């Protein structure tokens with residue numbers, strides 16, 4: 688039981704398994720599924736990894752730093768809150784018009800209103 692914990696913790700930390708731990712993952716269904724999950728996750732991360740431009744994290748952190756340094760811009764905060772609210776209203780209207788189109792289409796195809 689503790690062997691499974693050891694093996695699964697090692698897999699989660701991305702550490703290399705010893706030879707007998709490797710053998711255990713082929714014999715133990717629980718550890719094998721953990722191994723499969725993490726190898727899929729790793730493959731997904733590798734697939735999406737190059738999509739993030741180099742220096743992206745640095746630019747985000749620099750932006751966050753300037754935001755933190757100037758916290759007195761309350762007017763800018765209100766503008767962004769208003770924009771967020773407007774975006775929410777637009778999204779709601781989009782959903783409503785989509786539902787209306789679907790409903791009207793189903794009526795046009797012979798459904799009863």
Ligand SMILES: [Zn+2]
Pocket residue numbers: 690691692694711715716717718719
């Ligand atoms: Zn196991």
